[in-house]
Amino acid sequence: MTDKKEKSRMLRMLNSICSGVLISSLVYMLVVGFEFYAMTVMLAAIVGAGAPVVASEDSILEMLTGLFEAIIEGVMAVVSGIVSVISGLFN
Numbered sequence: 001m002t003d004k005k006e007k008s009r010m011l012r013m014l015n016s017i018c019s020g021v022l023i024s025s026l027v028y029m030l031v032v033g034f035e036f037y038a039m040t041v042m043l044a045a046i047v048g049a050g051a052p053v054v055a056s057e058d059s060i061l062e063m064l065t066g067l068f069e070a071i072i073e074g075v076m077a078v079v080s081g082i083v084s085v086i087s088g089l090f091n
Contacts, residue, residue, distance in 0.1 A: 011052055012073065016081075018049035019074025049074060 007015075022045040029038045050067045 012077065014052065015049055015070045015074035016077040017074070018045045019071055020078045021045040022049070022071065023075065023078065046071075 022042060025038045025042040025045065029035070029042070032038070049070045052070075
């Protein structure tokens with residue numbers, strides 16, 4: 001296995017934005033129902049998070065792993081931002 005290199009700030013920010021859009025469109029679809037607009041936004045978020053991963057990886061397995069890693073890192077960044085805002089309210 002090769003050593004993982006640190007991702008750039010712009011790539012991490014792109015992953016966070018795409019994951020936030022993915023989460024919000026999923027919640028919208030659960031509340032309102034499946035609509036064309038929500039499905040299109042969700043697809044755009046997945047493609048936005050996956051495009052840099054697909055362009056930089058070698059094999060199919062690494063691409064899939066990288067895509068899930070990018071989405072999970074973005075979700076973690078969104079959740080940590082929400083938690084830090086909430087904790088800032090109580091300090």
